Amino acid sequence: MAKQRVKERTPRYSTAEHGEVVLYQSHDGTARLEVRLERESLWLSLDQIALLFQRHKSVISRHLRSIFSSGELGRDSVVAFFATTAADGKVYSVEYFNLDAILSVGYRVNSRTGTQFRIWATSVLREHLVRGFTANERRLRELKQSLRLVEQVFDHRDVTVMIAASNPADRQSVCQMIVNMINERN
Known part of the structure; x- marks a missing residue:
């Protein structure tokens, strides 16, 4: 083929x-x-x-x-x-x-054609594996970046939740700050 x-x-x-x-x-x-x-x-x-x-x-x-x-x-x-x-x-x-x-x-x-087929199929398979590995590497990097972002948001959220819990009047502004922080990172 x-x-x-x-x-x-x-x-x-x-x-x-x-x-x-x-x-x-x-x-x-x-x-x-x-x-x-x-x-x-x-x-x-x-x-x-x-x-x-x-x-x-x-x-x-x-x-x-x-x-x-x-x-x-x-x-x-x-x-x-x-x-x-x-x-x-x-x-x-x-x-x-x-x-x-x-x-x-x-x-x-x-057969000669069978040999040509195996060479072709092996090269296609190798190419797909390499492309898949590269794509997975990229996805893994993106996932790690997203995880870091989530960790940062959670760190800030814990602090802001403590602030909001200590002063219920500031709850709305703290929630808005969290939303703004998430939007800035996206």
Whole structure:
């Protein structure tokens, strides 16, 4: 998938019965796939997965059986049947596999395309982890700053509450001072 691009002529179309379909074609032209986007996932048939990884359907089926029997993925959560029109014009119920299953097969299949897929998937995963770590670091810094602000407000609040408790007539001005202090820091 690292060397695939969206085909420019008809990149996307949508139909009521098929959801959104995206057309992908590899740079060398050997793989052209109509990828189904539905239920917040990407779906490929067994034939499409075999084409994607340039392996026979029996090899892909064997990997999928192994994935399901090992408990790596639950069949019910990654398989769906969609009505698909075949070359003969008839509509068939075809088994499709979601992105989780496709990724699992990609990490098992032994082909040049499989190797390219693993390199691509690993780099994407690494990038997401690094970005996530960086974003979490930033959020942690912001959280620490907010915590310091809250601590300062509580320190001031304790003092002002003691003042307000000692002199009930000043209660309104003390409350307004707290509100102003919070607003200044935001």
